[in-house]
Amino acid sequence: MPIIGTYIDHREYYQNNGNNPRDENWGTYQYLLLRDIINNFLLTYVGDDKVINKADRNEVIFHAKRGLQEIHYDALREIQQFEAELPDTLKMHLPHDFVSCVKVSFVGDEGLTHPIMPNHRTATPTSYLQDNTVHKNILMDHNDDALTGTPVIETNWSNQSSSTPKKPNPNHLGQNFGMDTSTANNNGSYVLDKNQGFILFSSDLLGKQIVIEYVSDGIYGLADDEIKVHKLAETFMYDYLVSSILKQKFGVQEYIVRRAQKQASASLRNTKIRLNSIKLGELTQILRGRDKWIK
Amino acid sequence: MINSIRNTVLFLLNKDNRGYVSPSEFNYFAKQAQLEIFESYFTDISKAVALQNSRKKSLNYGDTVQHIQDKIDRFYANTSLTYTSIDSNNGEEQDYFQLPSDLYKLINITYGGGFGTDTTMSGGRIVQSVAPHKFDMIVNSNLTKPTVTYPVYVRSGNNIFVRPLSIQTLVQANYIRKPLDPNWGYVTINSDPVYNADSSTNFEISEEDETELVIKICKYAGLSIREADVVQVAAQQEQVEYAKQNS
Numbered sequence: 051m052p053i054i055g056t057y058i059d060h061r062e063y064y065q066n067n068g069n070n071p072r073d074e075n076w077g078t079y080q081y082l083l084l085r086d087i088i089n090n091f092l093l094t095y096v097g098d099d100k101v102i103n104k105a106d107r108n109e110v111i112f113h114a115k116r117g118l119q120e121i122h123y124d125a126l127r128e129i130q131q132f133e134a135e136l137p138d139t140l141k142m143h144l145p146h147d148f149v150s151c152v153k154v155s156f157v158g159d160e161g162l163t164h165p166i167m168p169n170h171r172t173a174t175p176t177s178y179l180q181d182n183t184v185h186k187n188i189l190m191d192h193n194d195d196a197l198t199g200t201p202v203i204e205t206n207w208s209n210q211s212s213s214t215p216k217k218p219n220p221n222h223l224g225q226n227f228g229m230d231t232s233t234a235n236n237n238g239s240y241v242l243d244k245n246q247g248f249i250l251f252s253s254d255l256l257g258k259q260i261v262i263e264y265v266s267d268g269i270y271g272l273a274d275d276e277i278k279v280h281k282l283a284e285t286f287m288y289d290y291l292v293s294s295i296l297k298q299k300f301g302v303q304e305y306i307v308r309r310a311q312k313q314a315s316a317s318l319r320n321t322k323i324r325l326n327s328i329k330l331g332e333l334t335q336i337l338r339g340r341d342k343w344i345k
Numbered sequence: 346m347i348n349s350i351r352n353t354v355l356f357l358l359n360k361d362n363r364g365y366v367s368p369s370e371f372n373y374f375a376k377q378a379q380l381e382i383f384e385s386y387f388t389d390i391s392k393a394v395a396l397q398n399s400r401k402k403s404l405n406y407g408d409t410v411q412h413i414q415d416k417i418d419r420f421y422a423n424t425s426l427t428y429t430s431i432d433s434n435n436g437e438e439q440d441y442f443q444l445p446s447d448l449y450k451l452i453n454i455t456y457g458g459g460f461g462t463d464t465t466m467s468g469g470r471i472v473q474s475v476a477p478h479k480f481d482m483i484v485n486s487n488l489t490k491p492t493v494t495y496p497v498y499v500r501s502g503n504n505i506f507v508r509p510l511s512i513q514t515l516v517q518a519n520y521i522r523k524p525l526d527p528n529w530g531y532v533t534i535n536s537d538p539v540y541n542a543d544s545s546t547n548f549e550i551s552e553e554d555e556t557e558l559v560i561k562i563c564k565y566a567g568l569s570i571r572e573a574d575v576v577q578v579a580a581q582q583e584q585v586e587y588a589k590q591n592s
Contacts, residue, residue, distance in 0.1 A: 085494055098394045107473045108489040115488045274494035
């Protein structure tokens with residue numbers, strides 16, 4: 051387990067004291083443990099002479115984890131990446147801690163990722179099994195629940211040969227009304243079904259290494275003393291806790307609640323700005339293209 | 346302290362030949378008076394905090410909260426708790442830790458260290474007290490389920506039930522203990538009881554409360570010897586003291 055929030059010497063940081071994995075402690079200094087935030091909060095923000103005179107630890111834990119989840123969704127954007135080879139079924143499960151998709155791409159021979167566009171012209175419905183009567187009645191099991199099977203769309207999708215999608219794809223041509231730029235991509239397409247937890251890929255991606263970039267909530271699969279928070283979000287966590295606890299506490303004046311909410315909101319904005327990591331050099335490099343002549 | 350208090354009490358009671366309090370009676374009254382004062386610390390500190398929060402208390406010498414806290418902290422104690430494993434009842438584990446017998450008020454329960462143990466510097470993890478009616482909700486919550494990092498306990502009488510069940514050692518109670526019963530020990534010389542420090546147990550509450558102790562013991566003694574004057578004066582004096590402290 052990486053050491054977070056505690057001083058470690060250089061040998062332990064760079065080489066993990068000779069233990070494997072050697073890189074376990076790399077980059078840990080930018081984080082602190084949620085456990086420490088909760089402890090510091092109870093120590094510093096809760097007391098007889100504080101605005102929050104009493105707070106049960108389980109409430110603080112609850113709000114701290116909720117705050118961490120919230121900040122993971124928009125401000126932190128700690129993008130997780132998942133790579134796997136696409137099977138013959140062209141169907142791939144979502145990563146275990148998947149919350150929201152950021153980007154799907156495949157890995158090219160040169161090691162670069164090539165973005166794949168979502169396909170909005172199809173769907174992943176639940177397919178009900180029917181009998182062969184005229185009415186095509188839905189089949190039930192012995193518990194009177196409807197029987198379901200593999201949707202036709204999914205079967206057709208996986209039955210495509212890799213050469214079926216013509217290149218350029220008819221999607222690109224647009225015909226009467228010009229090109230539909232939303233599908234103007236030659237890298238294949240995918241359909242994401244969040245409810246059933248899978249992604250279907252177009253057959254031209256068969257056998258390729260697929261990379262799914264996604265956002266998680268930062269707490270999945272971690273023990274309570276492993277959950278970490280980026281230091282740039284520390285102030286937000288404290289302000290969020292104050293705000294969340296005060297707004298559901300009885301007898302707190304409204305102006306105090308408002309003040310706490312404003313503070314939490316300002317901290318969130320600050321955190322987003324800090325974590326945006328806009329670097330002047332990179333920005334300048336991108337803007338150099340503005341003088342480009344378009345012929 | 347106990348001898349001087351007894352002498353003062355006897356002097357006050359015998360002033361107009363009102364009566365005599367035997368050593369055993371004195372010890373009973375002393376115990377009762379000490380307990381009464383000790384228990385009042387906890388209500389006093391609560392009132393003092395309220396006054397402090399309304400900016401009616403000053404710092405340093407006027408810091409009543411700190412002052413009372415110091416009086417209470419004289420009774421701070423800690424001890425390791427022993428785990429008792431018993432057969433499960435209807436599938437629900439009933440293993441428990443027993444709290445110390447001299448417990449008056451529990452400060453907290455720690456796991457894996459705590460003040461006064463070998464692992465002091467690493468600090469123990471606070472085991473949170475939860476009400477029985479909230480226990481199941483906390484255990485079933487995906488965010489607050491008790492873990493070794495955030496353990497919880499439910500108290501029932503003198504036993505505590507700690508969760509998660511993997512915690513079976515290194516549990517410590519930090520608490521305020523009950524004061525020891527005061528005892529004015531004596532040897533009999535010429536039919537008279539003479540103070541014997543070796544067999545005596547002194548008052549444990551702060552020496553600052555000596556006046557209050559005398560008043561309270563006089564009140565009980567006045568009731569005992571059916572001397573209305575003594576009771577009345579003691580009660581009045583108590584009122585004066587109370588008013589002084591809370592004005």
